[in-house]
Amino acid sequence: MKEKDFIKIIKQTLNSEYIGDDCAYLKDLEIVITQDSLVEDIHFSLNYFSPFELGYKSVAVNLSDIAASGAEPKYLTISLSLPDKINNDFIEEFYKGCKSACPSTCQIVGGDITGANKIFISVCAIGSTQNRNISSRKNAKEGYKVVIIGEHGSSDIGLKLLQQGKNSPKEIIQKHLTPNAQIEFGKLLGSNIKQDYAMMDTSDGLMDTLSTIATESNVLLEIDFDKIPHNPQIEEFENWQNSILFGGEDYGIIAAIPEQYNYGIQIGTVKAGKGVNLKMDKEIINYTKTDVENKIFNHFN
Amino acid sequence: MKEKDFIKIIKQTLNSEYIGDDCAYLKDLEIVITQDSLVEDIHFSLNYFSPFELGYKSVAVNLSDIAASGAEPKYLTISLSLPDKINNDFIEEFYKGCKSACPSTCQIVGGDITGANKIFISVCAIGSTQNRNISSRKNAKEGYKVVIIGEHGSSDIGLKLLQQGKNSPKEIIQKHLTPNAQIEFGKLLGSNIKQDYAMMDTSDGLMDTLSTIATESNVLLEIDFDKIPHNPQIEEFENWQNSILFGGEDYGIIAAIPEQYNYGIQIGTVKAGKGVNLKMDKEIINYTKTDVENKIFNHFN
Structure with a gap:
């Protein structure tokens, strides 16, 4: 389980209370933040994902973490690294998919685009904790x-x-x-x-x-x-x-x-x-x- | 200029006031947010970057955007996609580099790790706009x-x-x-x-x-x-x-x-x-x- 080993090392190196949770709860800013990536041929294949579906899923997997924190999804940034084969239609359909996965309270506000040999998508999502009671995986109690x-x-x-x-x-x-x-x-x-x-x-x-x-x-x-x-x-x-x-x-x-x-x-x-x-x-x-x-x-x- | 074409399409598709700036200024949350990626063999090569230097630079390029907004850098999330060749030492050195690039007011609070055929690093940075006057590239005026x-x-x-x-x-x-x-x-x-x-x-x-x-x-x-x-x-x-x-x-x-x-x-x-x-x-x-x-x-x- 390489991923789990790496997370242990990261926790030790950063000595941070946050690392390991799906969302970080930043109390001073009254937000939660999460970031998840999808990599071509690891998490998806263009053999069966349309650009629209790929955009939709990239956003949905991040909104899912915000939802599970109990916060209100507010803003997203999307970082895309793309091979030369990608054309304008792909970009348009991808972002239509992204937009379609957003509830009306949530919008896409930034990110970047670079080249790559495969498609890499990394989405960062921000939720507002105002008037919300934020969950923690540490909070299950006997009798619940x-x-x-x-x-x-x-x-x-x-x-x-x-x-x-x-x-x-x-x-x-x-x-x-x-x-x-x-x-x-x-x-x-x-x-x-x-x-x-x-x-x-x-x-x-x-x-x-x-x-x-x-x-x-x-x-x-x-x-x-x-x-x-x-x-x-x-x-x-x-x-x-x-x-x-x-x-x-x-x-x-x-x-x-x-x-x-x-x-x-x-x-x-x-x-x-x-x-x-x-x-x-x-x-x-x-x-x-x-x-x-x-x-x-x-x-x- | 494919990148510029893509950004035009994204702006049109999302119909958003935010897309195109280095940082998005989210006034209701009193934060700015930015996300930038580094891709192996596009933005760097392990032939000359040590893991420490790579971590350092990945954080610095994002803090640079926060600094240029006039906000105070506060939190970072880091998404890493890594080939099988990457070992525990690489991870430790990479995160030491990340930490070393952070000012004392700023900490790394999350992200994710996945597999990939090349190294792909995407960092999201959050700055606080409290007590700061946020810049805009639209604000240069005659006589300045x-x-x-x-x-x-x-x-x-x-x-x-x-x-x-x-x-x-x-x-x-x-x-x-x-x-x-x-x-x-x-x-x-x-x-x-x-x-x-x-x-x-x-x-x-x-x-x-x-x-x-x-x-x-x-x-x-x-x-x-x-x-x-x-x-x-x-x-x-x-x-x-x-x-x-x-x-x-x-x-x-x-x-x-x-x-x-x-x-x-x-x-x-x-x-x-x-x-x-x-x-x-x-x-x-x-x-x-x-x-x-x-x-x-x-x-x-």
């Missing part, structure tokens, strides 16, 4: 509910279909190409919950999110697999349960919130203990964060 | 002084030496590898000037900066070449005057400020008219922005 929003598993199966040159079922494939950030759900929790709460998107896989919250909050999450929302069409595909649990890129949100709030779909409960107890096919398996890391989608693979 | 900070020409000549496998004169080469952002100069002007003023860094070349300010402010800048500060050692090299005027990457700052302020070195005056009148070898040549664009460093070349 674990809730979820968004169907899971479709993005991973959609990717596999695209890689096989297929373009249907449309609904599943589109979940990979143009995922939606759960901005309304983030707003609901960020605006209404008064206590500390945990929230994270499921970009790196649902089990990664659950095990990260469990580890960082030093609690056990008891999760019922059957309650995790998914598109029933995915049940036709091989290993669809793995796609739900470890596939990633669904950009749903998981939160651990006090009992009295009724947001999203409850999939479990926070208990004393460690890791994630996943109830599936009448068995309960305990996953530590390391167990999950050995299974999940890794950008260096 | 044109002032400069920073030696020019060394970076371009340093790059040529490095590309020839040379590593001296050290002072010239280091100006290319580890340029310093003019943060104190930005602070001086941003904190003290009460009127509108224009300020821009010279990242894309001194004449690019001058002609951009002239065009955007709809004025003529009369500039005396002999007053532009440079290291006398560069006079030994061929076309050193071109390196001063068009070379780029010196990360100095040019400002057009009201007469009563004595900051930097005065190199000229703002007059009614268009473009830049450059006095050099007793001749005066008028450069339009298009003349300059045909000459300058272009990342797509």
